[in-house]
Amino acid sequence: VTSGLSKAFAMPGLRIGWVVAPPEMIERIWERHDYTTLTPSAIGDRLAGFAMAPGMREAILGRTRAIVRANYPRLEEWLESHRAIFEWVRPGAGAIAYASYDLPVESGALVERFRTERSVLLVPGDMFGLDRGLRFGFGFDIEHTLKGLSLVSEVLADVATGR
Incomplete structure (x- = not known):
């Protein structure tokens, strides 16, 4: 561990x-x-x-738990809006989620499109030996994250229609 x-x-x-x-x-x-x-x-x-x-550890972890509890539902809402593409398991802990996807493009190529077409960075599943998936972090400013994900949505729509 x-x-x-x-x-x-x-x-x-x-x-x-x-x-x-x-x-x-x-x-x-x-x-x-x-x-x-x-x-x-x-x-x-x-x-x-x-x-x-003592005391500080609990305070820091409490802050982290509050951020995770507030932010994950917002990420999950975005994932739900793309239910036809993504499949995921709610993370048991932490501020990182992994979602597999059903699109005809490998994860490295997909995140390269996010980067070059919309200036958004995501971690491809092939970095973990798992292709056709993406790692999402949600421990940061969730409004900023959702702005980036709205740009990701545009690329996903293009990929889904063969563009």
Whole structure:
């Protein structure tokens, strides 16, 4: 199991996380860590300690849960408006959803169209070894996200009609 401060704690720049695993796996992970990383920054280490302090940890995670609870229904509403194209499972936790789609285009090519035609960035499923799918983040300003998704809708309409 891996985790860190990037997603749930909204501190991606700190690049601090942890692993829970069998001892032999931890040993191999430490070897790679020692090879690639000298030490976290002093500021990052201090901020991580602050974020994990009693009381602060709960406050940060509570804020994250509130954002997820408020934003996911808005993303789901957009996905529902494209029910003929997308299929998804409601995420159990976190601010990321994955939806598979039924269109005659691979995910890398589809997100390239989003980028070049509408200046919108999404993560293609083939980055996870899963083609014909998209990863959606909904932990940011949901109004901004929905503006981008309205542009995605335009490209999806073109693809669905063969343009």
